[in-house]
Amino acid sequence: MHPVRRQRLMIVVMIVVGASLAAVLIGMALKENLNLFYEPVRVAAGEAPLGRKIRVGGMVVKDSVVRDTETLQVSFVLTDYSANVLVTYQGILPDLFAEEAGAVTTGVLGEDGVFRAEQVLAKHDEKYMPPEVAKAIEGKHPPDGAAGSY
Numbered sequence: 001m002h003p004v005r006r007q008r009l010m011i012v013v014m015i016v017v018g019a020s021l022a023a024v025l026i027g028m029a030l031k032e033n034l035n036l037f038y039e040p041v042r043v044a045a046g047e048a049p050l051g052r053k054i055r056v057g058g059m060v061v062k063d064s065v066v067r068d069t070e071t072l073q074v075s076f077v078l079t080d081y082s083a084n085v086l087v088t089y090q091g092i093l094p095d096l097f098a099e100e101a102g103a104v105t106t107g108v109l110g111e112d113g114v115f116r117a118e119q120v121l122a123k124h125d126e127k128y129m130p131p132e133v134a135k136a137i138e139g140k141h142p143p144d145g146a147a148g149s150y
Contacts, residue, residue: 035053035054035055035106036054036055037054037055037056037057037104037132038054038055038056039056039057039058039080039082039083039132040056040058040078040079040080040082040083040084040085041080041082041083043056043083043085043109043113043115044083044084044085045083048109049109050109050110050111051108051109051110051111052108052109053106053107053108053118054106054107054108054109055104055105055106055132056078056085056087056104056105056107056109056115057078057102057103057104057105057132058078058079058080058085058102058103059078059079059080059081059100059101059102059103060076060077060078060097060098060099060100060101060102060103061076061077061078061079061084061099061100062099062100063099064076064077064099065099071090072090072091072092073088073089073090074088074089074090074091074093075087075088075089076089076099078103078105078115085113085115086113086114086115087105087107087114087115087116087117087120088114088115088116088117089105089107089116089117089120091120093120093122094120094121094122095122096122096123097120097122098122101122101123102122102123102134103120103121103122103123104120104121104132105117105119105120105121106118106119106121107119
C-alpha cells in the first residue's frame with residue numbers, strides 16, 4: 001500500500017473511531033439525565049423504576065398534606081383517582097401548591113413505595129394543568145367527598 005494512502009486510511013479510521021466514541025458518550029449522558037413521567041396508577045402497579053430519578057404527577061388529595069413542625073419536611077398524597085402515591089419532600093413548597101390541585105414532582109421512588117421528591121411543581125392558574133397530569137386523570141373523577149386515601 002502506498003504511504004499516502006495508508007496515512008489517509010489511518011486518518012479516516014481515527015475519525016470514525018472518535019465519532020463513534022463521542023456518540024456513545026453522548027448517548028450515555030442523555031440516558032442518565034432522562035427522567036420519565038409516571039402516573040400514580042403506574043407507580044402503584046410497580047411499573048416505575050426504583051432508585052432512579054422520575055417524575056410523578058397528579059392531584060393532591062384533600063387533607064393529605066402533613067407538615068413537620070420542627071423541619072421543612074412535608075408529606076402528601078398524589079392521586080390520579082385510580083391509585084395514590086405517598087410523597088415526601090424536604091423544602092419550601094411553591095406558593096400555588098394546594099390540596100385538590102395539580103402537582104408534578106421530580107424525585108426517586110424508594111423500595112418502601114414512598115416517593116422522595118427533590119422538586120415540586122404546582123399549576124400556575126385555575127385553567128392550566130401540566131399535560132402529563134391532564135392525560136393521567138382524563139375521564140376520571142374523584143369519588144364523592146374525597147379523592148381517596150393512601
